[in-house]
Amino acid sequence: MSPLLEARDVGKTFGRTVALRGASLTIGAGEIVAISGPSGSGKSTLLHCLAGIVVPDQGEIRYGETRLDELDEDTRTRLRRAAFGIVFQFGGLVPELTAAENVAVALMFGGLGRAEASATALEWLGRLGVDDCAPVRPGDLSGGQAQRVALARALAHGPKVVFADEPTGALDSVAGEEVLGLLLGAARERGTTVVMVTHDNRIAAFADREIVVRDGGVVETPAVTR
Ligand SMILES: Nc1ncnc2c1ncn2[C@@H]1O[C@H](COP(=O)(O)OP(=O)(O)OP(=O)(O)O)[C@@H](O)[C@H]1O
Numbered sequence: 001m002s003p004l005l006e007a008r009d010v011g012k013t014f015g016r017t018v019a020l021r022g023a024s025l026t027i028g029a030g031e032i033v034a035i036s037g038p039s040g041s042g043k044s045t046l047l048h049c050l051a052g053i054v055v056p057d058q059g060e061i062r063y064g065e066t067r068l069d070e071l072d073e074d075t076r077t078r079l080r081r082a083a084f085g086i087v088f089q090f091g092g093l094v095p096e097l098t099a100a101e102n103v104a105v106a107l108m109f110g111g112l113g114r115a116e117a118s119a120t121a122l123e124w125l126g127r128l129g130v131d132d133c134a135p136v137r138p139g140d141l142s143g144g145q146a147q148r149v150a151l152a153r154a155l156a157h158g159p160k161v162v163f164a165d166e167p168t169g170a171l172d173s174v175a176g177e178e179v180l181g182l183l184l185g186a187a188r189e190r191g192t193t194v195v196m197v198t199h200d201n202r203i204a205a206f207a208d209r210e211i212v213v214r215d216g217g218v219v220e221t222p223a224v225t226r
Pocket residue numbers: 014015017018019037038039040041042043044045046199
């Protein structure tokens with residue numbers, strides 16, 4: 001499998017806190033990977049570095065042939081919007097916009113015109129079973145509905161990689177597994193790479209591979225288990 005994402009000896013410090021110390025990993029195109037490990041071990045920071053949200057102090061982040069850590073912020077943002085989809089624990093939807101607008105705006109950032117963005121947004125809300133939520137604002141959605149809308153937003157532009165930080169962390173186990181099933185189903189269908197942070201072993205078990213982080217480093221990347 002050709003590597004799509006790579007971290008080499010990545011270090012990141014926040015003030016006096018060392019979040020990552022020499023973390024290295026490689027993720028292949030189309031792989032579904034869970035990053036697990038104890039609270040505070042550096043999972044989210046590693047995910048943010050891989051997604052080009054955070055720039056490491058040390059080491060390299062590669063997306064294909066591109067050194068993400070060497071790009072200026074504008075170029076990184078453009079690349080992220082075009083190639084990546086990002087889902088956070090609490091969805092991260094814009095509260096003032098309806099569900100449909102949240103998805104459509106992300107598509108318009110990617111260059112789609114308003115009409116096409118609206119049509120694609122509705123199509124994706126339908127695919128994720130929340131088309132009836134289109135006119136509803138995030139505050140009036142259930143946690144499971146909001147996460148489905150967030151998934152629609154992350155997937156609608158056809159990203160190469162979806163990064164998900166505890167995507168089911170705010171949901172009960174039934175809603176969580178439903179949302180995870182939708183994410184992984186859509187990703188497998190399209191060959192999309194998924195990198196998700198989770199502290200939940202049951203969620204990690206759905207991945208092709210688990211990468212364990214401890215004390216800011218990758219301690220274990222067992223071989224593909226599926
Ligand atoms: N923006 C930040 N400012 C200051 N400290 C930070 C910041 N981001 C992370 N840290 C610190 O870096 C360390 C690693 O945090 P990180 O969120 O990456 O761990 P995690 O494994 O994802 O934790 P959790 O499972 O609790 O979310 C922690 O000590 C955290 O407090």
